[in-house]
Amino acid sequence: MNNFFPTIVTRSNSSQLMNILVPIIAVFLTLITGSIIFSIMGFNPFFALHTFFISPISTSYGISELLVKATPLALIAIGLAFCFKNNIYNIGAEGQLTMGAIFGGGIGIYFYDTNGFWLLPLMILGGAIGGALWGMIPALLKTKFNTNEILTSLMLVYVALLILDYLVVGPWKDPQGYSFPKTRQFSESGRMPLLFSGLRVHLGLIITLLLIFISWFIFSKTIFGFQLKVSGFSPLAARYAGFNQNTLVYLAFGICGAFAGIAGLSEVSGPIGLLYRDISPNYGFTAIIVTFLGRLHPVGIIFASLVIALTYLGAEDAQLFMQIPAAVGFVFQGLILFYLLGADILVNYKVVFKK
């Protein structure tokens, strides 16, 4: 009867090679679509793509900026991999980032006139704890009341943002700040040390690489990593194996929250140096794309974070040199995710037209 409509059938063996190539194909298709969009807007597509993707990283300052943007993305993304591997859809990393910035930043504000080697580690720890605690809330709701973590983690993003809002206009407002909604500057030892003088890339990059390496080790070499994987693929098999799935939910949310919290703290103690309203250009949400573009794999996530960071930089340059809104960066991020999911479907399924 419904012979006009194609049906979608599972492929008996999906190509392993294609699985690896999908992110590259997605990026390629995004570039083609992007150039079509630029042409429609009346720009020479080659000039536009060059402005967007090449010129931002043609200087050492540009490369440094790329790393500054990629650092929080990669760190949050690797944290999200802990959740996604376990089929836990934590999309509230932005909130966990914010809470990490509040906890760690709060310590920085409290010790604003104190210097000491211990201050930055303490702030990082505070950031990790703040993010982890915020991540534990949806974990608790999920394990105790079987709530959907997608909803709860997302809603908690807005709660965290409002708490930050309240703090920077209320109790934590800079007394000498002419009523601007921002806090005091952190003291010098509460700032992330710069890696190269004159460039903004900071210690957060090293911390991120270290945590990515540790995550790789956990995923591939430990029982815990195996448990996350099994529990994600088949909860029933995890139950049969005797893994405690509630513990896995807490751990995945806790680790992801801690990583996002450290990312938030390293933003405020790195490039920013104080707390104010807009500490993150949606890093916590964009990192979701990074995680999937990187195939939940540590190495993939490193590359994906660079690609997505470039869309941020490109958007800024496009605004500057082509007078188009920076939101075009989000268009590119959306396109990448769209093509990624689409290509994924075609790798694992085939479309069959009936005669």
Add this chain to the structure above:
Amino acid sequence: MNKHFVEFNKVTKEFPRVIANDDVSFSIKKSSVHALLGENGAGKSTLVKVLYGLLAPDSGSISFNGNILNISSPSEARATGIGMVFQHFSLFESLTVRDNLILGIDKNISYNDLKNQLQDISSKYNLPLDLDAPITSLSAGEKQRVEIVRILLQDPQLLIMDEPTSVLTPQEVKNLFVTLNALVDEGRTILYITHKLEEVITLCDEVTIMRSGKVIDSCSTENQTAKSLATKMLGEKLEELKTDYSHIKNTKSLSAKNISCSFNDPFFTDLKDISFEVNVGEIYGIAGVAGNGQSELMDILVGENTLIDSGELIFNNINIESFNPQKRRDLSIAFVPENRLGHSAVPELTLSENILLSQFPKNKFSKNGILNHNFIDNHAKKVIDTFNVVTPGSDAKASSLSGGNLQKFVIGREISSKPKLLIISHPTWGIDAGAEHAIRESLIELSQNGTSIIVLSQDLDELIEITHRISVIFEGKLSEPFNTKDVDITKLGLLMGGKNE
């Protein structure tokens, strides 16, 4: 009357790596019950899917009622006069019988017409149905009746029945046979797919035996015995297994005492006061038709469900009812649940990784939470070698193995720990005769070396072949055990159908 109603002419269907139907030719006479006999994987299902329009043959043709069949979908098959009742019911569980009947037929039909036709069909073919009953409340036999009626409403000339008795009690089977005979008396033809030999002899007029995609023989069932059919079906003589009680010790391995568990869920069967004891070296069988509490009991025995209302589970004088599966494994208890894919094995993971799902204290697969991949790999290879698992290697994904091979791997994984107690559900469900034989033999050997085994199975033949004692579970209640050696099959059949006389 005896003209060739359906004729398969050199039908060939090839899949990647396997020829499912190889030059299949035979014919079916009008108004007869024709059996299609063969073990799992012999090519019966593929052939029937070709006949029913679900698959197109690579070459060859089928003639139906004198014409070459040219259909490309089941709805066309039904329009031509071919109906099929599948082994797995395709009914909407939450809807009523009436809704399912109306949804299931291709033509539009008014409620009154339906009612009249139904009364007709019900009385003529011994198929009573309550139109307003929701499907969930029906037994397997009643659900099958709905399926049959749904097909009969479209007045098919050829009815394909795929393993129809696999979920029925012996009494329900009798009723089904009455229905099928009535259909044949009326001039309809039935293609009856089965692997049960007795059914072929009692019900069918002719039989076509398939093995590895080829037709081995097509003949009248007269002068055939279960034994002669089995030889044709399996192709080699399997040695007979004998029950041996001599090695069983008089010490308890596991005792279940008065276990009750209610679920408050229509999809679960409450367990009522279940008690049994297994001795060291004994194979204890739990028979029953699916859905009578086996999976619920299995969850409790494995430790996947530790929330029982009351009762005790005692293993070697230790109360284990609150232990999770890992804690039970630490006491040397091994488990094989019914479903391979996604329960006892993860299809997306490699065989080596699947080894890790059940860790026994002596395995040493990890130290301080860090995996020893060499150790795990070697163990996987050992299991593959010892249990003749056909696979390219330990890094093959579990999903790439056939059902029988994966089951051998899973059972091998559990047996290789030399457990004191093995709890296994449907050990040979859905696998070929060769693997079935190997698995049953290894279970018997294991028990002779002192392992106690609990087998939950719907397959009565299997239980009689390997167990020492059998009890029957029906609606969450467990019967008293019988010695398998002198058990009365009729008695078991009645217990499985809920009659305790």
